[in-house]
């Protein structure tokens with residue numbers, strides 16, 4: 001019986017591996033005619049909340065008989081199309097297909113013989129899913145508007161007609177015009193000088209997948225941190241961010257030592273307003289970062305290590321489809337933790353591993369079985385709806401497992417070679433697995449089996465071979481919690497003076513699930529947790545408080561939900577609130593105030609919570 005089960009599993013995973021990796025999420029014909037370079041000429045129009053202008057595609061014919069170019073679009077107004085044939089522009093024909101609810105509308109452009117380039121004149125709409133337009137009120141400075149793009153996974157198409165798949169790559173150039181008082185920046189070479197005419201030019205000479213083309217504009221200033229790193233942000237965050245992230249250069253050097261050269265020259269950070277829906281986004285040369293990690297004590301800088309790590313995993317070696325996201329985020333989480341170990345030491349790196357594993361286990365309890373698989377099935381689904389910690393932490397754990405089995409020396413050499421051999425390529429899970437066997441598993445026989453790798457990649461849950469890091473610091477915290485619950489010590493007697501944010505997070509997350517209200521009050525009185533200025537600690541405490549019905553936090557919770565738009569921090573709180581009638585009413589009232597300040601992506605996620613009554 002047991003063997004029959006394995007046989008079925010193996011057969012099933014084998015079948016999955018046989019399918020060619022086509023990207024379900026694009027309706028473009030990138031496997032026939034592919035654009036190799038795009039040029040954008042756009043006006044950032046804050047009044048209309050739109051980008052307006054043209055995109056120009058340089059074409060390469062993979063199929064010489066191709067008669068059309070198909071691009072992805074979503075909610076774009078297409079004005080006209082021009083074709084460059086024998087160095088002359090002439091007008092072209094196009095047809096916008098009926099909208100697919102997940103993928104958007106396919107834009108079909110008829111190609112004439114010898115069409116070298118295609119130009120599409122268009123504008124985005126105010127509701128573009130990949131852009132957020134902020135009023136001055138929603139910024140830190142309150143005087144100027146701000147806008148930014150967030151294109152991963154399939155939102156680039158909402159602000160430019162493009163072959164929107166991570167399976168292809170383009171170089172790009174751009175000319176961006178905006179209000180003279182503002183400055184645009186892009187995931188390209190940014191020059192620190194402001195231009196009095198409001199016209200800025202950008203080039204990205206390295207080929208990147210379209211989801212990494214990024215733009216922002218606002219009252220943005222520049223402050224260098226080191227030769228290779230700088231902060232771009234509104235004035236309000238400039239100094240504090242430069243201070244908080246001053247180890248970025250050391251992080252680059254640590255990663256280079258471990259896994260090979262940083263290939264993108266400059267590495268800058270753009271600090272966005274608090275409504276940015278993510279912690280960070282690895283836009284090349286210019287990661288986009290939430291201000292909620294400027295904690296004052298560098299306690300949350302693993303986020304920078306994470307976005308930087310994407311300069312190797314994700315940006316250099318890219319997932320060919322969104323099913324293969326784990327190759328991107330799993331490797332990045334692994335590299336992130338190795339950077340943290342190099343720069344901040346083993347103790348902190350292990351604490352971060354343990355916290356991540358605990359979070360994953362918690363999340364997995366509520367995750368549909370199919371979404372517990374790293375090589376997740378996404379056909380017909382919006383990748384945003386399948387977003388979870390699985391590709392991140394299960395992916396990281398898989399790599400930790402391999403490291404454990406083969407030893408650091410061999411594993412590091414393998415990872416370095418993997419990045420180098422696939423630099424500027426997009427690969428799928430099957431290609432990775434073949435490479436893994438060829439260069440790591442087969443040359444070192446007897447350590448890892450097919451059953452092991454299949455369990456990690458193609459099966460749900462957490463495999464038996466899961467690594468179990470332990471943190472001495474957290475074991476001490478466990479002992480203190482137990483002593484307090486057994487009434488052997490008071491809270492005052494617990495030596496919390498030298499605790500880091502990680503210990504506080506572990507402490508809160510490991511209090512008993514059914515802790516009494518009296519104890520919640522005592523904790524709050526002793527440690528003032530409700531007023532914690534660390535956004536992660538506040539999040540953990542607010543979540544526990546909602547679960548335990550500790551109502552004293554409600555005013556702080558309201559402020560928190562209105563002040564922050566980062567999905568990871570707000571969504572779990574709303575999820576918990578909608579479970580009871582009273583809290584539901586509270587959540588609905590607060591959301592009404594908070595919603596206008598949230599990004600369309602965050603709005604979508606929270607809207608759904610109120611629909612599922």
Ligand code: BES
Pocket residue numbers: 152153277278279280281282302303306307310329392568
């Ligand atoms: N690339 C991701 C953000 C992302 C993933 C956007 C998938 C859209 C689809 C980014 O690198 C990321 O993982 N951010 C995390 C940070 C973290 C795990 C340290 C976040 O925003 O919380």
Ligand code: ZN
Pocket residue numbers: 306310329332
């Ligand atoms: Zn990431």
